[in-house]
Amino acid sequence: MNKEKPIIAVCGKGGVGKTVLTALLSRVLIDEGHYPLLLLDADPAGGLYAAVGQRPEKTLASVREDLINHSRSANDSTKDRLAHELDYMVMAALLEFPRYSLLAMGRPKEKGCFCPANTLLREAIDLLAEPFAVVLIDAEAGLEQIQRQVTRRVTRVLAVSDGSSRSVETIGLIADLVGRARLSVVMNRGMVLNQSQLPSGVEITGVIPENAVLREFDRQGRPLWELPPDNPVWTATRNIVKKLFPKRRTQPAAKGSKKRTVNR
Ligand SMILES: Nc1ncnc2c1ncn2[C@@H]1O[C@H](COP(=O)(O)OP(=O)(O)OP(=O)(O)O)[C@@H](O)[C@H]1O
Numbered sequence: 001m002n003k004e005k006p007i008i009a010v011c012g013k014g015g016v017g018k019t020v021l022t023a024l025l026s027r028v029l030i031d032e033g034h035y036p037l038l039l040l041d042a043d044p045a046g047g048l049y050a051a052v053g054q055r056p057e058k059t060l061a062s063v064r065e066d067l068i069n070h071s072r073s074a075n076d077s078t079k080d081r082l083a084h085e086l087d088y089m090v091m092a093a094l095l096e097f098p099r100y101s102l103l104a105m106g107r108p109k110e111k112g113c114f115c116p117a118n119t120l121l122r123e124a125i126d127l128l129a130e131p132f133a134v135v136l137i138d139a140e141a142g143l144e145q146i147q148r149q150v151t152r153r154v155t156r157v158l159a160v161s162d163g164s165s166r167s168v169e170t171i172g173l174i175a176d177l178v179g180r181a182r183l184s185v186v187m188n189r190g191m192v193l194n195q196s197q198l199p200s201g202v203e204i205t206g207v208i209p210e211n212a213v214l215r216e217f218d219r220q221g222r223p224l225w226e227l228p229p230d231n232p233v234w235t236a237t238r239n240i241v242k243k244l245f246p247k248r249r250t251q252p253a254a255k256g257s258k259k260r261t262v263n264r
Protein backbone atom coordinates (compact mmCIF):
# COMPACT_ATOMS: atom_id res chain seq x y z
CA MET A 1 0.00 0.00 0.00
CA ASN A 2 1.15 3.54 -0.74
CA LYS A 3 4.44 2.27 -1.99
CA GLU A 4 5.44 5.26 -4.00
CA LYS A 5 3.20 7.95 -2.64
CA PRO A 6 5.32 11.06 -2.23
CA ILE A 7 5.59 11.78 1.49
CA ILE A 8 7.90 14.75 1.87
CA ALA A 9 9.21 16.02 5.19
CA VAL A 10 10.74 19.48 5.44
CA CYS A 11 13.40 19.30 8.14
CA GLY A 12 16.33 21.24 9.50
CA LYS A 13 17.67 23.28 12.36
CA GLY A 14 15.38 25.78 14.08
CA GLY A 15 14.64 28.99 12.23
CA VAL A 16 16.15 28.07 8.87
CA GLY A 17 12.89 28.48 6.95
CA LYS A 18 11.12 25.11 7.15
CA THR A 19 7.68 26.62 7.57
CA VAL A 20 8.27 29.18 4.83
CA LEU A 21 9.41 26.47 2.42
CA THR A 22 6.49 24.18 3.33
CA ALA A 23 4.01 26.99 2.73
CA LEU A 24 5.56 27.93 -0.62
CA LEU A 25 5.82 24.32 -1.77
CA SER A 26 2.25 23.54 -0.82
CA ARG A 27 0.91 26.45 -2.90
CA VAL A 28 2.94 25.46 -5.95
CA LEU A 29 2.09 21.77 -5.61
CA ILE A 30 -1.63 22.55 -5.51
CA ASP A 31 -1.36 25.01 -8.40
CA GLU A 32 0.49 22.48 -10.51
CA GLY A 33 -2.05 19.73 -10.01
CA HIS A 34 -0.43 17.73 -7.21
CA TYR A 35 -3.59 17.49 -5.20
CA PRO A 36 -5.35 16.57 -3.01
CA LEU A 37 -2.47 17.55 -0.78
CA LEU A 38 -2.21 16.57 2.87
CA LEU A 39 -0.35 19.18 4.89
CA LEU A 40 0.86 18.09 8.29
CA ASP A 41 2.06 20.66 10.78
CA ALA A 42 4.27 18.50 12.93
CA ASP A 43 5.92 21.35 14.78
CA PRO A 44 4.33 21.61 18.24
CA ALA A 45 4.91 25.35 18.09
CA GLY A 46 2.76 25.51 14.95
CA GLY A 47 3.07 28.23 12.35
CA LEU A 48 2.17 26.47 9.14
CA TYR A 49 -1.53 27.24 9.41
CA ALA A 50 -0.91 30.98 9.56
CA ALA A 51 1.50 30.71 6.64
CA VAL A 52 -1.25 29.21 4.47
CA GLY A 53 -3.95 31.49 5.83
CA GLN A 54 -5.80 29.11 8.16
CA ARG A 55 -6.26 28.73 11.89
CA PRO A 56 -6.12 25.37 13.59
CA GLU A 57 -9.20 24.87 15.71
CA LYS A 58 -8.07 21.58 17.09
CA THR A 59 -4.83 19.73 17.06
CA LEU A 60 -4.35 16.00 17.22
CA ALA A 61 -2.82 16.44 20.69
CA SER A 62 -5.75 18.50 21.96
CA VAL A 63 -8.35 16.07 20.65
CA ARG A 64 -6.37 13.26 22.22
CA GLU A 65 -6.29 15.03 25.53
CA ASP A 66 -10.01 15.64 25.46
CA LEU A 67 -10.51 11.96 24.88
CA ILE A 68 -8.22 10.99 27.72
CA ASN A 69 -9.90 13.42 30.09
CA HIS A 70 -13.25 12.01 29.11
CA SER A 71 -12.08 8.52 29.69
CA ARG A 72 -11.03 9.29 33.27
CA SER A 73 -14.64 9.46 34.25
CA ALA A 74 -15.73 6.68 31.95
CA ASN A 75 -16.37 3.06 32.80
CA ASP A 76 -14.07 0.32 31.59
CA SER A 77 -15.87 -0.53 28.40
CA THR A 78 -16.01 3.12 27.39
CA LYS A 79 -12.30 3.42 28.13
CA ASP A 80 -11.63 0.48 25.87
CA ARG A 81 -13.57 2.06 23.10
CA LEU A 82 -11.91 5.44 23.57
CA ALA A 83 -8.51 3.86 23.48
CA HIS A 84 -9.26 2.86 19.90
CA GLU A 85 -10.54 6.20 18.80
CA LEU A 86 -7.56 7.39 16.85
CA ASP A 87 -9.67 7.59 13.70
CA TYR A 88 -12.02 9.88 15.46
CA MET A 89 -9.18 12.01 16.82
CA VAL A 90 -7.63 12.42 13.42
CA MET A 91 -10.91 13.24 11.74
CA ALA A 92 -11.90 15.72 14.44
CA ALA A 93 -8.62 17.60 14.06
CA LEU A 94 -8.44 17.49 10.26
CA LEU A 95 -9.30 20.69 8.42
CA GLU A 96 -10.55 19.81 4.94
CA PHE A 97 -10.70 21.83 1.75
CA PRO A 98 -11.35 20.66 -1.79
CA ARG A 99 -7.69 20.56 -2.82
CA TYR A 100 -5.91 20.13 0.47
CA SER A 101 -6.36 19.13 4.07
CA LEU A 102 -4.48 20.34 7.10
CA LEU A 103 -3.68 18.60 10.31
CA ALA A 104 -1.70 20.01 13.23
CA MET A 105 -0.08 17.63 15.66
CA GLY A 106 -0.04 20.16 18.49
CA ARG A 107 1.85 19.72 21.69
CA PRO A 108 1.27 16.58 23.74
CA LYS A 109 1.31 17.30 27.47
CA GLU A 110 3.59 14.48 28.54
CA LYS A 111 6.75 16.10 29.77
CA GLY A 112 10.25 15.27 28.69
CA CYS A 113 9.22 12.83 26.01
CA PHE A 114 8.43 13.44 22.41
CA CYS A 115 7.38 9.87 21.82
CA PRO A 116 3.66 10.62 21.82
CA ALA A 117 4.20 13.32 19.20
CA ASN A 118 6.13 10.93 17.02
CA THR A 119 3.59 8.20 17.51
CA LEU A 120 0.78 10.56 16.60
CA LEU A 121 2.57 11.73 13.48
CA ARG A 122 3.27 8.19 12.37
CA GLU A 123 -0.28 7.11 12.99
CA ALA A 124 -1.69 10.17 11.26
CA ILE A 125 0.38 9.36 8.19
CA ASP A 126 -0.75 5.74 8.21
CA LEU A 127 -4.36 6.63 8.69
CA LEU A 128 -4.63 9.56 6.33
CA ALA A 129 -2.11 9.38 3.51
CA GLU A 130 -3.99 6.99 1.25
CA PRO A 131 -6.39 9.28 -0.66
CA PHE A 132 -3.90 12.11 -1.05
CA ALA A 133 -1.66 12.70 -4.06
CA VAL A 134 1.14 14.10 -1.92
CA VAL A 135 1.81 14.41 1.81
CA LEU A 136 3.92 17.37 2.92
CA ILE A 137 5.16 17.65 6.50
CA ASP A 138 6.50 20.75 8.24
CA ALA A 139 8.65 18.94 10.76
CA GLU A 140 9.75 20.07 14.13
CA ALA A 141 13.21 21.65 14.33
CA GLY A 142 16.05 19.26 14.96
CA LEU A 143 16.04 15.53 14.78
CA GLU A 144 13.36 14.32 17.17
CA GLN A 145 10.84 13.58 14.49
CA ILE A 146 13.06 12.07 11.97
CA GLN A 147 13.47 9.01 14.02
CA ARG A 148 12.85 5.69 12.43
CA GLN A 149 9.14 5.28 12.95
CA VAL A 150 8.36 8.40 11.04
CA THR A 151 11.14 8.39 8.49
CA ARG A 152 10.42 4.90 7.34
CA ARG A 153 7.27 6.33 5.85
CA VAL A 154 8.85 9.41 4.32
CA THR A 155 9.94 9.16 0.70
CA ARG A 156 11.92 12.41 0.63
CA VAL A 157 13.47 14.58 3.29
CA LEU A 158 14.06 18.18 2.28
CA ALA A 159 16.69 19.53 4.63
CA VAL A 160 16.67 23.31 4.74
CA SER A 161 19.87 25.24 5.34
CA ASP A 162 20.43 28.94 5.74
CA GLY A 163 24.13 28.43 5.14
CA SER A 164 25.07 28.59 8.83
CA SER A 165 27.49 25.95 10.03
CA ARG A 166 24.95 24.66 12.57
CA SER A 167 22.39 24.12 9.86
CA VAL A 168 24.97 22.24 7.81
CA GLU A 169 25.82 20.10 10.80
CA THR A 170 22.15 19.26 11.14
CA ILE A 171 22.08 18.18 7.50
CA GLY A 172 24.93 15.80 8.24
CA LEU A 173 22.98 14.30 11.13
CA ILE A 174 19.84 14.02 9.02
CA ALA A 175 21.85 12.30 6.28
CA ASP A 176 23.07 9.75 8.81
CA LEU A 177 19.53 9.12 9.98
CA VAL A 178 17.61 8.91 6.74
CA GLY A 179 20.30 7.93 4.28
CA ARG A 180 21.49 10.03 1.39
CA ALA A 181 19.25 8.61 -1.30
CA ARG A 182 16.15 10.18 0.15
CA LEU A 183 17.73 13.47 1.15
CA SER A 184 17.76 16.74 -0.75
CA VAL A 185 18.99 20.09 0.47
CA VAL A 186 17.21 23.38 -0.08
CA MET A 187 19.23 26.51 0.57
CA ASN A 188 17.24 29.38 1.97
CA ARG A 189 17.78 33.13 1.97
CA GLY A 190 19.97 32.97 -1.12
CA MET A 191 22.76 31.14 0.66
CA VAL A 192 24.60 28.45 -1.29
CA LEU A 193 27.06 25.87 -0.08
CA ASN A 194 29.91 24.23 -1.92
CA GLN A 195 29.35 20.63 -2.69
CA SER A 196 32.35 20.01 -0.42
CA GLN A 197 30.42 21.36 2.57
CA LEU A 198 27.65 18.83 2.07
CA PRO A 199 27.74 15.14 2.87
CA SER A 200 28.82 13.36 -0.30
CA GLY A 201 25.99 12.17 -2.45
CA VAL A 202 23.63 14.86 -1.21
CA GLU A 203 22.56 17.45 -3.72
CA ILE A 204 21.16 20.94 -3.57
CA THR A 205 17.68 20.84 -5.01
CA GLY A 206 17.05 24.54 -5.01
CA VAL A 207 17.66 27.95 -3.55
CA ILE A 208 15.01 30.26 -2.15
CA PRO A 209 16.22 33.86 -2.27
CA GLU A 210 16.13 36.21 0.68
CA ASN A 211 13.00 38.23 0.16
CA ALA A 212 12.02 41.33 2.09
CA VAL A 213 8.35 41.17 1.07
CA LEU A 214 8.10 37.59 2.33
CA ARG A 215 9.78 38.53 5.57
CA GLU A 216 7.34 41.39 6.07
CA PHE A 217 4.30 39.19 5.26
CA ASP A 218 5.52 36.69 7.80
CA ARG A 219 6.18 39.35 10.40
CA GLN A 220 2.65 40.64 10.03
CA GLY A 221 1.19 37.14 10.11
CA ARG A 222 -0.07 37.50 6.54
CA PRO A 223 -0.42 34.23 4.65
CA LEU A 224 2.50 33.55 2.36
CA TRP A 225 0.05 32.07 -0.14
CA GLU A 226 -0.96 35.66 -0.81
CA LEU A 227 2.50 36.77 -1.88
CA PRO A 228 2.20 38.44 -5.30
CA PRO A 229 2.56 35.97 -8.19
CA ASP A 230 5.59 37.79 -9.55
CA ASN A 231 7.56 37.41 -6.32
CA PRO A 232 10.84 35.62 -7.17
CA VAL A 233 10.29 33.05 -4.40
CA TRP A 234 7.56 31.46 -6.55
CA THR A 235 9.90 30.82 -9.47
CA ALA A 236 12.45 29.38 -7.05
CA THR A 237 9.80 27.11 -5.55
CA ARG A 238 8.54 25.97 -8.95
CA ASN A 239 12.10 24.97 -9.81
CA ILE A 240 12.24 22.83 -6.68
CA VAL A 241 8.93 21.17 -7.55
CA LYS A 242 10.27 20.42 -11.04
CA LYS A 243 13.19 18.60 -9.48
CA LEU A 244 11.01 16.73 -7.04
CA PHE A 245 8.54 15.67 -9.73
CA PRO A 246 10.69 15.53 -12.85
CA LYS A 247 8.31 13.55 -15.02
CA ARG A 248 5.37 15.79 -14.59
CA ARG A 249 4.89 18.46 -17.21
CA THR A 250 3.47 21.62 -15.84
CA GLN A 251 1.79 23.99 -18.25
CA PRO A 252 2.71 23.31 -21.85
CA ALA A 253 4.85 26.07 -23.31
CA ALA A 254 3.02 28.50 -25.53
CA LYS A 255 3.72 28.00 -29.21
CA GLY A 256 6.90 29.70 -30.27
CA SER A 257 7.95 30.25 -26.69
CA LYS A 258 11.45 29.23 -25.75
CA LYS A 259 10.85 29.81 -22.11
CA ARG A 260 11.06 26.21 -21.02
CA THR A 261 14.79 25.69 -21.40
CA VAL A 262 14.95 25.60 -17.67
CA ASN A 263 17.95 25.20 -15.38
CA ARG A 264 18.67 21.63 -14.47
N1 LIG B 1 13.63 33.48 2.04
C1 LIG B 1 13.37 34.25 3.09
N2 LIG B 1 13.42 35.60 2.99
C2 LIG B 1 13.17 36.39 4.04
N3 LIG B 1 12.85 35.94 5.25
C3 LIG B 1 12.79 34.61 5.44
C4 LIG B 1 13.05 33.71 4.38
N4 LIG B 1 12.90 32.46 4.85
C5 LIG B 1 12.57 32.56 6.15
N5 LIG B 1 12.50 33.85 6.51
C6 LIG B 1 12.18 34.36 7.85
O1 LIG B 1 12.97 33.65 8.79
C7 LIG B 1 12.24 33.33 9.94
C8 LIG B 1 12.26 31.82 10.15
O2 LIG B 1 11.53 31.18 9.11
P1 LIG B 1 10.60 29.94 9.43
O3 LIG B 1 9.64 30.27 10.48
O4 LIG B 1 10.08 29.43 8.15
O5 LIG B 1 11.71 28.95 9.99
P2 LIG B 1 11.46 27.52 10.65
O6 LIG B 1 12.62 26.69 10.25
O7 LIG B 1 10.11 27.03 10.34
O8 LIG B 1 11.57 27.90 12.20
P3 LIG B 1 11.15 26.98 13.45
O9 LIG B 1 12.27 26.00 13.61
O10 LIG B 1 11.07 27.96 14.57
O11 LIG B 1 9.85 26.32 13.11
C9 LIG B 1 10.84 33.90 9.72
O12 LIG B 1 10.77 35.14 10.36
C10 LIG B 1 10.75 34.06 8.23
O13 LIG B 1 9.90 35.13 7.85
Ligand SMILES: [Mg+2]
Pocket (backbone or CB within 6 Å): 018, 019, 020, 043, 046, 047, 138
Ligand atom coordinates in the same frame (compact mmCIF):
# COMPACT_ATOMS: atom_id res chain seq x y z
MG1 LIG C 1 8.55 26.41 11.60
